[in-house]
Amino acid sequence: MATISVEAQTKKVTPTKWRYFLHSPTAVASVSYLIVLALIGALAPWISPYDPNEINLSDVMAAPSAAHWLGTDDLGRDVVSRLMAGAGPSLFASILAVSIGTTLGVPIGLLAGYVGGRTDSSISRVLDALLSFPSIVFAIGIAGVLGPGLVNGMVAIGILMMPGFARLTRATTMVVKQELYVDAIRAFGATPFRIVTRHVLPNAVQSAIVHAGLLLAIGLLAESSLSYLGLGVQPPRSSWGGMLARAYNYMEVAPEQMYAPGLAILFTALAFNGLGEVVRLALDPRGPKR
């Protein structure tokens, strides 16, 4: 048996990834914020100070006070409670849209990239066509046809996210399928299915994951736009976009109502983007690079 005494020592694996994470303030802030928000969204029915739908016409448009930390809206509903109640749908909406985009887009990208040829060209044409529709417009169209509602709207958004994922996955698949280890495993008589799922997919999906992280914020903004227009979350359920719409109507009377939901959307979107950055850095084996 050949001895390996002259072999180079194997390199040690250091847990550097965790160190980068903990040292990056944006990473920590984003993830903590999102965790807290998720908890609020899940526990809202139990921890919110008031029933978000409780109408109290004797106390409309109240200024912030000890009883109502952010005041009340035009129907006397407590703003803080409505904010909390809106967290859940917002998070759910973004995650739903991105999930649809990924689960549809990645397999299609794999197929187009791996098989190539006519299949690839036809798929790419369809993707190009879908990419030509501005997403909100398309979602509105769907809402008009199928009826407004959060799920319909986000499914439409998800479908429109699909081509982006498909394109990305297709590009990385085309690179990966040229790799030597794909040839090596073909030499053992592996079926194409096995090759794609076990070898191509894990190596090609990275860019899609990063994209997913970035798209969460887009999904959130899309949901708030739809809800603002009245085509997303339907009243009386509360949503941040819907709150903005109502507050806008009463802007001249109580302008400060506009700030809370808007800032909520802004901070959550920032947190999503921060998360996307974290994911990107974590998956990049070369370490943080500007």
Place this chain on the structure above:
Amino acid sequence: MTAAVDSIISVKDVRVHFKIGIRGETVKAVDGVSFEIAEGDTLGIIGESGSGKSTLARVLVALLAPTAGTILQDGRNPYELPPDERRRQHRKFQIIFQDPHAALNPRAKVLDSVREPLEISGVGASKQERNVMAIAMLRRVGINSELALRYPHELSGGQKQRINIARALILQPKLLVADEATAALDVSIQADILNLYMDLKEEFNLTFVCITHDLAVAMHVSRAIAVMYLGVIVEYAPVAVLHGHSAHPYTRALLSAEPVALPKRLQTGQRIVLQGEIPSPVSPPSGCRFRTRCPIVQPVCAERVPEFRKLADEHYVACHFPLERKEVMP
């Protein structure tokens, strides 16, 4: 060459042409190659880079379909088999690639990579059993079990090549092709790996094809050698014969550059340096491809392609003016 009954590989007039570029130029990587490999033999295929030897290697294990000509593995043409039978046949004819790093899935642990062929062919009753077999094979090539759970990027080139060997042999193939098996490795490790190949060949009863540009390695390891130039075989002979009586000018030039390969009494003391560079495989020279660098070129060499014909028992050459034993080239 006659088809021997126990030919494990039979290659007939195989050509592999690639289309490149926008204007549809063809690279004639392999341009008419025929030979047989007997079971249990060790064949060395040598040539410069651009000779088409790596392409031929892939054809031998059915990773690349020839543009023309046929290949028979164990008497059967893999491209005439139904897909699942073709896949099953794959397992008996394995290849080790030149780049040990790129041949392993970076996201799979070493153990998983070596175990995978077993999973694909359904050997072993459970994952446990397959793991045991994989670890045994790894130990056999000199990788101890604590490295089995590492990822490829944590290991050195030599270790990775051993892992590739373990993976290739775990299904006990009949034929193993080593494409530049040691080129990417440190000189200090090359000898180790070569010895490993030799041991394993004996132990597993392999037919071994060693593809390399390194004449010394080929002659040390093989029983017979095929010399390739620009997509064709120019000479085929057992090593012993080649030592004393190489007939093709190209072979002579290669041998002269490796003084160690020739016993002292046959060294003429002259190094034959070939002029020029290897021509482009897109448009090889007319007639004999080697004529642009051949020291003994004649006008007829540009007009007619030399036939690959038998010179003596198991000695074939493609040249209009094959050299005699004692002949020395200018």
Place this chain on the structure above:
Amino acid sequence: MISRERRRMIGKRVLQVVPVLLLVTFFSFILVHLSPVDPALLLAGENPTPAQIEEIRRFYGFDQPLIVQYGKWLWNVLHGDLSISMLSREPVVSTIASKFPATLLIVVYGMVIAVVVGAPLGIWAAAKPGSFADQFATAVASFGVAVPYFWVGMVLVLVLGLQLGLFPATGAVPFSKDPWGAIHAATLPAIALSMSGIAEIVRQLRASLLEVLSSNYVRTLRAKGLPASAILWRHGLKNVGITLVTVIGLVFNRKLGATVVIETVFAIPGTGSAIVYATVNKDFVVVQGIILLFAVIVVSVNLLTDLAYALLDPRVED
């Protein structure tokens, strides 16, 4: 002079548009028919009699096979006929024609703002990496992408419109009647629209310029003693120009989509608010027409951008 290589690229690219356009028109067409409810019923409005429903069905041709309907519809579209709205009784084409200019104004205006603000910021950031300028630009980019642009619009209306009275809070002035008034009225919506555009332009320009500045080619020039500013101007900006051209198309398309919400915020009578209104009131032909319009514009803008890139790409030898 355009080389043959480039001409081939361009020709190929133009040809690729045709199948995409066909698919786009098909998707626009199919939208109405996705409804689980009979489209004739939807279009009929309140309490229709069976006779009315039948009349609608025949008028719109719903009783024919889908392919035939698509063919007829496409034929009409190519002849400039987008059918007639059930609600307004006006031809869709004239509705769109009257409303689109207002939309186009704020989109173009928003583009201009995005470039004027974003380009210098991106370039400045790349010229001094790691400095305050760089960090500021990165912050702006992060903000621009995360902020809900329609909320920005609302805040602008509140502060600059109502409280400070600098700009009209709502509505639009027709450009043809009063160009300066129109631009003045369009300023707040354009600013709101420009948010993500600024972010995108800053990011892309900064990245592309950084790449050029740190490339080996430029490094050797620096080593030879060329001052940094000369390098910046000659090599960097050419690259920047190309990047800008490619980003502009993307930014324009995004803004076009965003008009839907912005026009609602600012009560601008453009195609954006028209499609929202039509959706809520189930006026499908209008929805269909506007979706088609937007999609065709996006495809055209993408084509123009690709062509511009093909013409300017330094990698293709002329």
